[in-house]
Amino acid sequence: MPTAGSALDGLKASLGAVDLGRVDSNGVSWFLQTLEGWDSPESRSEFTDREGDHGSWAGPVYLGSRPITLGGTIVAPSRDLLDGAMEQIRSAAGLTDTVLTVWETAPKQAVVVRSGKPLAQYVTDTAATYSVMVTAADPRRYSTTLQSATTGLPSSSGGLTPPVTPPLTSTATTVAGEIDALNEGTFETRALFTITGPADTPQILTQMPDGSVVFLTYTDVLVTGDSLVIDTDAKTCVLNGAVSRRRYLVTPTGWPTIPADSQVSFQFRARYYNSTATLTASWRSAWM
Numbered sequence: 541m542p543t544a545g546s547a548l549d550g551l552k553a554s555l556g557a558v559d560l561g562r563v564d565s566n567g568v569s570w571f572l573q574t575l576e577g578w579d580s581p582e583s584r585s586e587f588t589d590r591e592g593d594h595g596s597w598a599g600p601v602y603l604g605s606r607p608i609t610l611g612g613t614i615v616a617p618s619r620d621l622l623d624g625a626m627e628q629i630r631s632a633a634g635l636t637d638t639v640l641t642v643w644e645t646a647p648k649q650a651v652v653v654r655s656g657k658p659l660a661q662y663v664t665d666t667a668a669t670y671s672v673m674v675t676a677a678d679p680r681r682y683s684t685t686l687q688s689a690t691t692g693l694p695s696s697s698g699g700l701t702p703p704v705t706p707p708l709t710s711t712a713t714t715v716a717g718e719i720d721a722l723n724e725g726t727f728e729t730r731a732l733f734t735i736t737g738p739a740d741t742p743q744i745l746t747q748m749p750d751g752s753v754v755f756l757t758y759t760d761v762l763v764t765g766d767s768l769v770i771d772t773d774a775k776t777c778v779l780n781g782a783v784s785r786r787r788y789l790v791t792p793t794g795w796p797t798i799p800a801d802s803q804v805s806f807q808f809r810a811r812y813y814n815s816t817a818t819l820t821a822s823w824r825s826a827w828m
Contacts, residue, residue: 542569551575552643553610555652555672558632560612561643567617568625574611574671578642580828581606581679603679603828607655608640611671619665626660629670633658640674647684648827650676678773680727683825690820691717691806693739693813717808719821723798729826730773730797731806736818737762740811744770744819746796747805754796760788764816772796798823 542548542563551572552561560572586599614629616622632638633654641649656673663669694717723729735742739762746754758777762768768785769778777789798804808819 542567554639554641554643555610555632555674556634556638558628560610564625566621566624568621569615570625571613571615572610573613574609575642577606577608578681581676606650606676606679607673608650608652608676609656609671609673611669613663614660614668614670616666622662622666622668626668626670629660629672630658633672633674638674640676641684642681648681649684650681651678652676680729680826680828681725682729682827683725686822686824687721688820688822689719689721690818691719691808692815692819693717693808693810693817695813695815717819719806719808719819720803721798721806721821721823722803723800723823723825725825725827726800727826727828728797728799729823730795731821731823732772733770733806734820734822735762735768735770735808736816736820737766737768738764738814739817742768742817742819743809744796745807745809747807748796749799749802749804752793754793755791756796757790757792758785758788759790760785762817800826 544563544565544567546563548561548563548569548571550561553572553575554560558570560570563569582604583601584604585601587596589596614622614625616625633652635654637651637653639649640652641647652674655675659671661669721731733744735758742758742762744756748754756770758768767780770789772795775795777784777786779785796804806819806821810817
């Protein structure tokens with residue numbers, strides 16, 4: 541007889557607070573037998589026939605959203621516990637964002653919402669089948685580990701102290717405000733930046749693996765206590781959690797990404813040095 545908390549054979553996932561593929565604290569066994577759509581989302585592309593020639597011209601290819609269906613069997617010690625479990629699975633896929641975690645060798649997660657009618661049907665007084673359809677608007681499967689790092693503005697120490705006598709030797713050391721960000725997945729991922737003031741015209745430079753640099757420049761001033769959040773996936777720029785400042789954010793070289801199986805360097809700059817200004821970058825490795 542399976543004991544509470546023990547793992548069951550087969551697939552394992554967590555949909556919100558419901559752990560599928562395990563025995564819960566009430567002794568209810570949640571078997572997960574179907575997990576469709578977790579392998580890959582559909583792609584979106586356009587092909588235009590070549591005039592007077594063979595073949596076609598291919599447009600950009602993008603991934604679509606990721607519909608996912610979870611299905612299996614619930615086995616409970618009693619009818620009352622089965623009824624409670626069926627209510628749990630009906631409400632597990634919410635109308636707002638819900639985290640779906642699939643416990644693979646390297647666990648991955650996606651943010652999903654309900655996209656179909658949850659089905660839960662009695663088989664016996666203590667057993668039922670279930671099927672839940674959800675959709676992840678973002679097709680990426682993300683690491684369950686959120687990586688984050690913080691840096692200040694670059695500073696210098698040492699150097700020449702007057703009076704000086706030739707020959708001159710400078711021992712100045714520059715401590716650069718840099719964050720190295722590694723994506724261990726198979727698909728590009730995008731960072732969330734938070735800049736805290738004071739900072740005059742703060743800038744984030746992303747050095748890509750090929751040596752190119754992507755610039756994000758905020759053309760206004762952050763005062764002490766200000767917090768500016770730049771979401772490179774949603775392409776938003778919000779001050780103090782309430783006010784859009786997108787019009788002040790200049791992106792002449794596009795938005796930065798962290799390519800698959802690669803590392804980039806985020807470099808923090810501003811017009812003037814201030815020891816209390818900080819840049820925090822947060823990201824997750826991503827898989828297709």
